[in-house]
Amino acid sequence: MPQVLDRIQIGMVVNGESVTIMAPSTATLLDVLRNGLELTGTKYGCGEGECGACSVLLDGRVVNSCLVLAVECEGSKVLTIEGLESNGQLHPIQKAFVDYGAVQCGFCTPGMIMAAYALLESNPAPTEDEVKRGLEGNLCRCTGYQKIIEAILSLAVRGADDV
Amino acid sequence: MIYHRPKTIEEALSLIGRSAWPVSPLAGGTDLLPRWSAGVQDRPASIVDLKHIEDLKGVSRANGDIRIGACTSMSEIEADPLIRAAAPILAEAVGRVACPQIRNRASIGGNLCNASPAADSAIPLLLLDAEVEVATHTDSGATIRTVPIEEFFKGPGATVVAPGEIVTHLRFKPVPQGAFSAWDKFGTRPAMEIAVASVGVAVELGGGVISRARVGYGSVAPVPLRGKAAEAELLGMALSPEVINRCENAAREEIKPITDVRASQAYRRDVVAAMLRRILQRAASS
Amino acid sequence: MFEAASVATPKRRTKKDTLIGRRIPKLDAPEKATGLARYIEDLNFPRMLYGKILFADRPHARIVSIDTSAARAMRGVRAVITAADINLVPFGYGQDNTALKADKVTCIRDEVAAVAADTPEIAAEAVKRIRVTYEDLPVVASPEEAVADGAPIIHEKIADNTPFRYDYSHGDIEAGVGDSHIIVEDTYTLQRQAHCCLGTSGIIASFDADGRLTLHSLTQVPFLYKNDLARIVGVAPEKIRIIQPPIGGGFGSKLDIHPFEPICIFLAMKTSRPVKLVFTREEEFLATPTRQNAVIYMRSGARKDGTFTFRDVRMTLDNGGRTSWGATTPWIMMRSFSSLYRVPHVRQHADIIYTNNIYACAFRGYGNPQATFALESQIDQLADELGMDPLDVRLINAQKPGETTGQGMVLRTCGLKECLETSAANAGWETKRREAEASRNQQTETPNRAATVRERTKEQAGIACSHCRSMVRGVGMASFFHVGGGAKIYRSDGCGTILKLDDFGAVTVLTGSSEIGQGSETVLAQIVAEGLGLPMKNIRVINNDTELTPWDVGVHASRTTFIAGNSVLRAAREARRKLLAAAAARLKREPDQLDLSEGKVVDGATGEALESIGKIIRGLHFGSKNELIMTTDFYEPPSTAPDEDQMGDISACYAFGTHVAEVEVDLDTGVVKVIKVCATHDVGRVINRLGLEGQIEGGIVQGLGYCLSEEVKVSEGRVLNPSFTDYKLMTTWDVPEMELSFVETNDPAGPYGAKGVGESPLIPVAAAVANAVYNAAGVRIRELPLTPEKVLAHLKAASRPAE
Incomplete structure (x- = not known):
């Protein structure tokens, strides 16, 4: 096997800002967000895509950032929790x-x-079952x-029929 | 790891075929990454990311067949109007893979190549008599061979895909009008579940009796399993309670489940029988 | 403008505009919802190293030798430690644990060596390169094996592998037996449940130039922890400072000192650098304790009219290879056995038995979910034998306010009867129970079940199976009894407060109590705001730094709202007295003619605003007396520690509640779907309705996990399912409809009448669901969790013709 300097330059747009970072080729998007960019709002919960604590949007779709290699994100747009507040x-x-009251710990x-x-980007008026499926x-x-389900349902855009 | 991002199938094949070191094609990565990080599987020296090859993505019609690029994600397949019309059980099955985060990443080609007996997309594809297109690097570019889905799986984690090859597409005929097909998966909870067992049934009627029958089972054998004994009970028959009973018994006999941390062998038999019975009862009343 | 004009005239505070009972969003929610909250894994310090532990990974073995040379030789490794490198001070409730193990390992999670390195990757690799030679010993896989003749001895000092026994009794069992018309006996088996805090465990240890140790720690009990740790690591307690970052879930898991904590301190000591040690999810599953598994044998009786006569309990708890506070759960279990409903004669014997399994610690309910499952299942069995409605049996035996239980607990307030009646009414108890019974009887009369079970509509059957005829429904109930006003386990069950008013009318509340996500900081702020007539935004709570906050026993026993709440309330009342006195002097009125409302001093009779609170404080501060308003309080609840016979009024008040569960059972697959839970709790008084609902809902769903799917599976001492893939937590789809009701008994000892509720909602869930499964399908399942496979096995056994 070749011994290479195992760091790769990766350019992506994170929360609207272009960033270029050097990361190990084995680093996940989660690693890079938390350690490289200090965006620690994205959490490690299990490292195997079973808990969703590391969810971010990658090119508009929600993914587990622990299951994405950082190198796969070259040229991509990433949105994290820090990018929502304005x-x-x-x-x-x-x-x-x-x-x-959807927040405890x-x-x-x-x-x-x-x-x-x-969920709300793709479906602005989800039903309760659609919210459950989305989460x-x-x-x-x-x-x-x-309370999490209630919070999201409160944002669901309702048509005139539902009022 | 060295990371490659080919734009064409040929380029990908040449990267994979020529490598002197362990190389891994990478699609969604939702199975590979946890295996690497848990140390279950060694990280390769290089990875070839297939997600940027346009030809491997999307659903199209080709000579009356439906053709799906191997890198099409579960979410894309679920939402695709062509799939929803021509193979609704495939849409349903990929829609019940894990959760949105996984469905957005996981590809159908990856799901098949990992060759888990629990792969959610495999059973609908078995019922559809799908064919898998496998590409190899040759001096003249890529050569494609076509493998019936039933011959594709060789065991847990093993397929007919040889080193240097990649799966490029899946193709199958649309389900005819009036045909019945259904698929169900059983887990101990409704979401985020690796199937304890899954069952799919497709039947077509002609002259009041079943003219084509397909039965498939997941998580109850080393590979996603075609239910030939159950099919034989259905073929040429009307769906009477006796036929359903016989079919259920045939299913109990022909599956080869194991006991593991998720369920016992006996329970998997019960669940397959229950799901099959319910699906057939639905078919009878539809 | 005139000063008075800027003071808008607030209306006199009526009952309606009190803050008590309102829905107040959690104070730290914006910080958490924006991702700005810094949890332990988010904190980094200059020159910080990463710690990693080598676990034994074998259940029972002698350590022959440890070779750390390859690990030490790695670039980036700064320290490698084994038991030979540290003070081996025993700790834990049984004093049978040490930070690293010297001679012998007694469970797979035993800590053998540890590394501090420049990066987590190097630390992980270095741990792999430590070579340990073991001599395997026979594995004791269960309590039965541990007490069998000739069983291997796990800890030398305890020759019978039974480190603790608990006995309790009141009355005379034989008299109770003689008085009984019917007697039921049975054995109930409870599994290990993992806390599954979403944030994994972790700690950061650092020393300053004076040898003072600062810990960023997730402990729920900072002051006791500091004292215990001091002894273990050899640093004077006054030199230890505990800072608690936001905690990603507690539920009892952070009540003990865990070996990883002193290990991290030893690594920091050795390297003179800050060291951070955070678990992976797999480590969290393998190396943090669980709820204890238990086998409970219970025998109880009743008279024909339904009056309970006696309860006799013997139980065995699997202690695992080491002892934590989990070994003391029979203290709480016996309280439910003795005092949930009126029983004249009660006896309990519990054995805590060493095995080579992973060990257990405190977990929400502290033994009570196990006890209540056995107890409330058996009450339904009694009702069945008596031919009575389970609701009636419970009502007949429910305690009334003013009674003293057999164990000496004084029920100054008690809403059990109201809880039973309300939950039953909300659930449509009578109708649903009868319907289920009728349909069940119909089934047993005809052999062909599928033909007779009522066909249900698509909606009723749910999405999984829209055409099946094999769904049956039923209802079941269970109540609980738990401490609601702290628990006097130590000589003090107190909590301190320092209340500091600044000269603009903002208040800093320094409380000893900790916030672990349960919302205590919001409740405490609300109590202070109410007491001082200030808006919520003026209150800031500091609760996470032992250098600043006064002493407290810790977050456990559902005590924070009650104990810390009383303490801040008393401090607020004292501040209020001082404020009103100052205002009276300034405004030339009598203090009792004045009131405080919305940041103003107001006329007590008319509500007319007279002056801002800030101005009063500034007047005091800069005036002739040059005073500040700062008050302190230490609240000790009026409870008594139990005597040698475990008798005594251990809590200042007691919480009661009843859950009714409605379930649907799939007779073909054994799936139990919980449709609805009606939960009624005697909470004393609702303080923060939003937070209270969140606690109850969260507890119900955690209880459903315990009941239906969660189990740490252990075989021959090894954990079979250390991941979220195979340890099944409830997901969004599993949430039933939840109808919550609150009975307000206004406990005279509680802050504004409130009782503690933190643990309660989990306690009765499993029993209510199991009772509902019986009502629906006619099978009594005495073993948790009610997995589809287990339920189906029971259904099959029940449908086999009797011999």
Whole structure:
């Protein structure tokens, strides 16, 4: 096997900003976000795609950043929890999570919010089952999910028929 | 690891075929990455990322067949109008893979090449008599061979794909109008579940009796299994309670489940029988 | 403008605009929802090293030798330690644990060596290069094996492998037996449950130039922890500072000192650099303790009218290879046996038995979920024998306010009867139970089940199976009894507060109690805001630094709202007295003519705003007396430590509640789907409705996991499912409809009448569901979890014709 200097330069757009970083070829997107870019809002929960705590949007789709190699993201757009707030204002999903009591220990919260963001982007008026499906890959040990589901349903755009 | 990002199938094949070191094609990575990080599988010296090869992505029609690029994600297949019309059980099955995060990454080619007996996409493809296109590097570029899905799996984690080859496409005929097909998967919870067992059935009727029958089982044999004994009970028959009973018994006999941390052998038999019975009852009433 | 004009006239605070009972968003929620909250894994310090532990990975073995040379030789490795390099001070409830193990390992998770290195990758690689030679010893895989003749001795000092025994009794069992018309006996088996905190365990240790040790630690009990750690690592307790970053879930898991904590300190000591040690998920599953598995034999009786006569309990708890606080759970279990419903004669015997399994620690409910599963299952069995409605049996025996239980616990308030009635009414108990019974009887009369079970509509059957005829429904109930006003386990069950008002009317509350996600900081702020007539935004709570905060016993026993709440309330009342006195002097009124509301001093009668609180404080500060308003309080609840016979009024108040579960059982696959849970709790008084609902809902779903799917599977001392792939937590799809009701008994000892609720909602869930499965399908399952496979096995056994 060749011995190579095992660091690769990777360019991507993270939360709207172009970044170039050097990372080991084995590094995951999660590693690079947390250690390289100090975006620690994205959490390590299991490292094998079973808990959703590391959810981010990659080119508009929600993924587990622990299951993506950083090198695969060359030229991609990444959105993390830190990219939702703007001008000191909570994003409506963040505000709903706060107001509806969807946050307890908070460790699953960033991943939950990113999964909710992806859901609402593709389906602005989800039903309760669609919300459950959208968050089925995100584990929470504190809330029993109920308040999280309520928070997201509060944001669902309702047509005139539903009012 | 050295990372390659080919743009064409030929380029990918030449990278894989010529490498003197262990090389791994990479699609969604949702199975490979955890295996690497857990040390279950060694990291290769280089990886060839197939996701940027346009020809490997998307769903199309080709000579009356439906053709799916191997790097098409589960989410894309689930949402594809052509798939939803021509092979609804495939859409349903890939829609029940793990969770959105995984479905957005995992590819159908990767799902097949990992050759888990629990692969959710495998059973619908068995029912569809799908064919797998496998490409090899030759001096003149890429050569394609076609393998029936039933011959594709060789054992847990093993397929007919040889080193240097890649799966490029899947193709199958659309399900005819009026045909019945259904698939179900059983886990101990509704989501994020590796199937304890799965069952699929496709039947076509002609003259009041079943003219074509396909039965498939997941997680109950070393490979995704075609249910030939169950099919034989169905063929040429109407779906009476007796036929359903016989079919259920045939299924219990022909599956070869194991006991593991997820379920016992006996329970897997019960669950397959229950799912099969329910699907057939639905077929009878539809 | 006139000063008075800027003071808008607030209305006199009526009952309606009190903060108590309102829905208040959690104070730290914005920090967490934006990803700005820094958990242990997010914190880094200059020159910080990464620690990694080598675990034994074998259940029972003698350590022959350890060769660390290859690890030490690696570039980037800064320290490698084994038991030979550290103070081997025994710790843990049984004093049978050390940070690293010297001679022998007694479970797979035993810590053998550790490394500090420049990167986590180097540390992980170095650990792999440590060579340990073991001599394997016979594995004791279960309590039965441990007490069998000739069983290997696991810890030399305990020749019978039974380090602890707990006995309790009141009344006279034989008299109770004689008084019984019917007697039921059975054995109940409970599994190991993992806490599965989403944030894995971790710690950062660093020393300063004076040898002072700062720990960023996730402990739930910072002050006791500091004292114990001091002894283990040989640093004076006054030189240890504990800072708790936000904690990614606790549930009891952080009540003990875990070996990784002193190990990390030893690594920091050895390298003179900060060291961080954070577990991977697999390590979290393998090397953190669980809820203890237990086998509970219970025999109980009743008179024909349903009155309970006696309860006799013998149980065996698998202690695993080391002892943590988990070994003391029979203290709490016996309280439910003795005091959930009125029982004149009770006896309990518990054996805690060493095995070579992983060990258990505290977990939400502290033994009570296990005890309540046995107890509430058996009450349904009694009701069945009596031919009575399980609700009626419970109502007949439910305690009333003012009673003292057989174990000497005084029920100054008790809403059990209301809880039973409310949950039953919300669930449509009578109708649903009868329907289920009728349909069950119909089934047993005809051989062809599929033909007679009512065909259900698509909606009822759920998405998985829309045409099946094999779904049956039923309802079941269970209640709980738990401490609601702390638990006097130590000589003090107290909590301290320092309340500091600044000269603009903002308040800093320094409390000894910790926030572990349960929302205590919000409740405490709410109590202070209410007491001082200030808006919530003026209150800041500091609760995570032992250098600043006054002493507290810790987060356990559902005590924080009650104990810390009382302490901050008393400090707030004292501050209020001082404020009103100052205001009265300034405004030339009597203090009792004044009130505080929305940051203002107001006329007590009319509500007219007279002056801002900030101005009063500034007047005091800069005025002739030059005073500040700072108050302190140390609240010790009026409870008593139990005597040698375990008798005594251990808590200042007691919490009760009843859950009714409605389930659907798939007779073909054994799947139990919980449709609805009606939960009614005697919470004393609702303080923060939003936080309370969150606790109850979260507890219900955690309880459903315990009941339906969660189990750490262990075979021959090895864990078979150390990942979220095969350890099944509930997901969004498993959430049932939850109807919550609160009975407000206004406990005179509680802050504004409140009782603790943290652990309660998990406790009765499994029993309620198992009782509902019985009602639906006629099978009594005495073993958790109710996996589809297990349920189907019971269904099959029940449908076999009797011989």
